Amino acid sequence: MPNNILRGACIVVGEPTSGKSAVTQVFHSDGSHFPKSYLMTVGVELCTKTVNVPETNDAVELFIYDSAGKELFYDHVQKHWDHPSMVMVVYDVTSETSFNSCAKWLERVRSHNHDVSIPGVLVANKIDLDQRRVISPKSGKEFAESNGLEYFECSAKEMQNVDQPFHYLAKQYYRLYQEKIEYFKSLA
């Protein structure tokens, strides 16, 4: 059992069919479940998973809000984003449209928690479709860098590199917590 458990809401966003649910489910099931047939997410699917913070006895329990990408559901979806703690923007490397709308999705999540810094990652999904890839790692990295995100590439289908972005977010969130503790101490 970990000593302390932090809890945070991790909002997963991006265009429809970029693979948000696949990434979430592969991570959540420890790589035992990849949804083979497409099922459109309606509203928000919530799941939780606890991640240990390396070199500590603490853990972060992630409340993962896998949010529908369809514009139709946006009004409903954003009601679940009360206090976003972390954000994951997913795009499909074979789709220009999905890459181009990352800025829109990021801004939407950040606008729900303007005063606070929210750790974020940019996830380039479907890298197994090498032949059809249209977004280069360079474009991805540049976008990430200019928007304060950490860049990751993964393939949910091949269960490759899916855990890393979640672990990174948990670690960053934990770091923010430690900074806050120091701040609280300084005000005592």
Next chain:
Amino acid sequence: MFDLALLSAGACIAEVTSSDVNYPPENIIDGTNETFWTTTGLYPQHFIISFTSPVLIQTVEIKCVNVKGLLVDRSVQNVPEDFERIQKRVLDHVEGQQQTEEFQLADDTTAQHLKFTITSGHDHFAAVYRVHVNGRAVHQSM
């Protein structure tokens, strides 16, 4: 008039929604502003202070950081349940110092338990350093 929210006066924390072993909720009622309890992420968060016997309360003061929405409820039962709302506030963010919020309560406000709920914060994490509850024990006729 005494401060009733003190471990040394027999008060205790009956319930809390999150805690870091290094910054436990008992720090709220240990009599100093030097120590604090911290939330560990997400809102709402709450803690309940229980007194040894029913008390008559005049004022309540809370010293905290990053708290935005705050609710105060009281219970007059032996066990901490059937809470009713006595205060609702929105606190401003103050950079670099503790927030101090004082509540004047209606005459004859009695309580066996007080519940403080942080419904939202100015940051991912909030801290509470101290709660003062000024009042006196209710003398009950047997």
